[in-house]
Amino acid sequence: MMLDKLRQYAGLESPTGDSRALAALAEVLEADAAEAGFATAREGGHLxxxxxxxxxxGGELLLLSHYDTVWPVGTLASMPFTVDGDTVRGPGVYDTKAGLVALLAAVTRLRGTDQDHPEVRVVVAADEEIGSPTAGDLVRAEAVRAAAVLGMEPPHPGGDLKTGRRGSTRARIEVTGVEAHAALDPDAGVNAIDELVDQLVRVRALVEGRPVLLNAGTIAGGGRTNVVAGHARADLGLRFVSLDDERAVLGALDGLTPVRERAALTTTLLAHRPTWREAEPTTGLLARIVAVAAGIGQTLDGHPADGAADTNTTGAMGRPTVDGLAPPGGGAHARHEWVSVQGIADRTDLLEALITGLKA
Structure with a gap:
């Protein structure tokens, strides 16, 4: 049954930003959630x-998941859903549609029991894979009332949970120059591409000597080789392990000024997830989860992760937060993406036990 559901969800390809594809999967997920016993609502495209x-x-439990993936519609043609023993492959099965399958299966089981449990709220974001630019406010609002937050992202290899995350920021530098004929009157122009290159050198110097990951992901600008470029932009990815470094680098980025007269420069944060440092609220929650897991014969541990997710937001708010509750597997954002069949069953058992066992 759970594999059938995973096959269905994977078959409804749902890349971030494709409103038609996301809506088709959202309808199926909402119907399944309602059947499991949830009351369903939407905030924009978020469930x-x-x-x-x-x-x-009291003691509300908040779970965070998402239904968008990094894979464009049509990926199934070259990366089909397959089951080979314990291994399930396909776009989005690991990150993170198997987590939705396990969660809905766990709550469906609870419907047929008389076990007590707190109120459970679930946010299923539509734009998590690009930093949740529109889901962030919803996550923050829900986190304020939650006694504990469980992230339904994939775990560490082997299944251990995640107790902290790097801060993650997507930033854009845009430069406006002045067009001119590149041969007849070059001094009348201001080359936006040249200005952008110099700004990128400055940004590289900002992070030098700091434990900061910087990736220039996209660059665009100009048009013709006989025209001085009037526009250029670069999108940057930044990852932080320290709040001090995060504040320093983002502050300096916001304060960039043009090197060239008549050039104009703007910096914009496209998405921002703050650094989540492991702290007592999280370690206390982890200890409770480990104890619940032991009670059903599962061994778990937890440690910080490099990747970012919506749990950055709740963890940085000081809410007790642990991530990695989706089933184990591997290959996130890679063509060999896979998830464990047994892992789906084990996480279903764990989620059921946590919903009833994490009462305040």
């Missing part, structure tokens, strides 16, 4: 599910 409390007051 918000609520499981009313049973026999428990």
């Amino acid at each position: 918000l599910w609520t499981l009313p409390a049973r026999g428990v007051t």
Whole structure:
């Protein structure tokens, strides 16, 4: 049954930004959530599910997931859904549609029992893979009322959970220059591409000597070789392990000024997830999760991760947060992406136990 659901979800390809594709999967997910016992609602393209409390007051549990993937529509033609023993392959199966399967299966089981549990809220974001630029406010609003936050992102290799994450920022530098004929009157122009190159050298110097990852992901500008370029831009990816470095680098980035007279420069944060440092609220929650897992015969541990997710936001807010509750596998954002069949079953058991066992 769970593999059938995963096949269905993977078959509904859902790349970030493709509103038609996302809507098709959202309809199926909402129907399945309602059947499992959730009340469903939408905030824009984001799905918000609520499981009313049973026999428990307070201590709301917030789960964070997403239904967008990095894979464009049509990927299934060259990367089909397959099951080979314990290995399931296909676009989005690991990151993170198997997590949705396990969560819905766990709540469906609870519907047929009399076990007490707190109110469970689930945010299923539509734009997590690009930094949740529109889901961030919803995540923050839900986190304020939550006693604990569980992230439904994939775990570390082997299944261990995630107790901290690098800060992650997508930034854009845009330069406006002055067009002119590149041969007849070059001094009348201001080359936006040249200005951008010099700004990128400055940015590289900003992070030198710091434990900061900087990636110039895209660059665009200009048009013709006989025209001094009037526009150029670069999109940067930045990853931080320190809040001090994050503040220093982003502050300096915001303060960049043109090297050339008559050039104009703007910097914009396209998406920002703050650094989540492992702290007592998280270590305390991890200890409770480890104890619940041990009670059903599962061994777990947790440690920080390099990647970013919506749990950056809740962890940085000081909310007790642990991520990596989706089933184990590998190959996130890679063509060999896979998830474990047994892992889906084990995570379903764990999620059911956590919903009933993390009562405040």
